[in-house]
Every structure is written in C-alpha cells, then in structure tokens.
Amino acid sequence: MIANYGYKDGSGEFFITIDTDQCDGCGACAEACPADCFEVGEDPIDPLRDEPVAFVSEAVRKKIKYACGACKPVTDRPPLPCVQACPRGVISHSW
Ligand code: SF4
Numbered sequence: 001m002i003a004n005y006g007y008k009d010g011s012g013e014f015f016i017t018i019d020t021d022q023c024d025g026c027g028a029c030a031e032a033c034p035a036d037c038f039e040v041g042e043d044p045i046d047p048l049r050d051e052p053v054a055f056v057s058e059a060v061r062k063k064i065k066y067a068c069g070a071c072k073p074v075t076d077r078p079p080l081p082c083v084q085a086c087p088r089g090v091i092s093h094s095w
C-alpha cells in the first residue's frame with residue numbers, strides 16, 4: 001500500500017509517502033529523523049496488517065512542512081536523513 005501522510009494548501013503539497021508493502025519495520029527512519037516524525041508499530045491505515053510498519057506520527061502530519069523545515073533549506077539541499085536511512089528506499093517526499 002502507498003501511504004501518504006501530510007496535507008496540501010495554497011502553498012503546495014506536503015506529503016511523506018511510504019510504500020508499506022516494502023517496509024519491514026526496521027525503524028531506521030525513526031532513528032534518523034531529528035524531528036521524531038516517524039513511529040513504527042500497528043499500521044494506522046491497514047488494521048489487518050500483522051507486521052509492524054513505519055508511519056508518520058499523527059501529531060506531525062498537519063505540520064509536516066514545518067517539522068521537516070530543518071532538513072530542507074531553500075538552497076543546496078542535502079539528502080534527507082529519513083530517505084538516506086531507509087535501507088529499502090521506500091520513503092519519498094512530495095516537496
Ligand atoms: S525530512 Fe527530516 S524532519 Fe522530515 S521526516 Fe525526513 S528526517 Fe524527519
């Protein structure tokens with residue numbers, strides 16, 4: 001399942017996407033994120049899933065643009081820690 005967490009407003013679309021079919025719940029994204037955006041546990045989108053999966057914390061979803069601000073300077077953007085940390089390459093961002 002492709003899980004999209006975030007929102008869109010007049011300034012753009014701000015989503016973190018996780019391909020949960022490929023996520024093994026290793027937790028590397030949660031360890032790497034300086035803003036505690038990720039949790040690993042019961043899938044909030046697919047309650048029938050048995051295995052733990054990464055998801056974006058509910059508290060962060062409505063302010064994800066700002067939570068990720070420290071990782072996304074206007075110029076000379078470095079690789080995002082969460083994207084770099086995921087050994088399966090299943091995290092992407094819409095902005
Ligand atoms: S961009 Fe930075 S703050 Fe946002 S989810 Fe990734 S590691 Fe966390």
Ligand code: SF4
Pocket residue numbers: 018022023024025026027028029030040053054085086087088089090091
């Ligand atoms: S690092 Fe990747 S595979 Fe590991 S829990 Fe996070 S999204 Fe899933």
